Amino acid sequence: MGITRGVIVTMLFGLVLFVLIPIYVPRPNFIPGFAPPPDMWPRAVSILGMLLGLLLLGLSLSKKTEAIADPEAASEIRGDTPLGKLMARFGLAVLAFTLFVVAVELLGFLLACILLLAAVLVLTGYWHHKWISLSVAVGLPLLLHLFFSSALNTRFPAGTLLKALGF
Template structure:
């Protein structure tokens, strides 16, 4: 199986898993949402279906031969073993995020996850920007969802005991 075909199959499989397994079949509409507003599961389903369509497009282009030739990419010289360790670190970081979420709350957990993801890219030279993105982006995201959309995120046991 060639790389573009494998890529298309993996993209379709990932988004199909999200659309048909991870998103519940029936998400109840809360009473405070008016009848003309879209249901709560609309955006996850929309993104998943668009991902499936894009994966099918990649598959069609791969079978048609219209996919561009893959160019060699300059890397930092990481070995396949090191890249596998990085991938395992990313999976472990997401697992720790899910474990820490009920205890420290969404904001602290997402700040730690964002910081970890930036460090997993291998970037270390822009410390000011790393700190700004790791702290500023989650805070702005939380403020936007909280104030503009009225979406509440988990506070966590630690923040509840501190009175937040």
């Protein structure tokens, strides 16, 4: 199973890298010369995805990984949490990411990221330490937003609702 997943992940990111991202993306005039080109991040993510797929493929061929991938070991990793509860959490996570796409349009990227990270922390069960989780859910997107907006001069969507309110 791991071999198949490794091949599929590698092929998917290879398709994105070599087919979907054009070979030459012109640099717009308003981007300064020291800034990275527009296709840098999609290429970086695609290369990283291919490397992770190849790593999964290599680890799947290992005998140690074969022993770990025992179905009985999966129940030990899962603990006492029933499979139905895990599937419900997965469905809620998919719903959270879907709502994130809608929230970016309405609330802007920063607030949508804060809400998504808070939802992910709740769904994974790390909400027991509420103040730490809340500070991570607010602080991490703020730090990333400040880094990308000030250091890399990257602008994120502000959101139509916030623009209408004057923010």
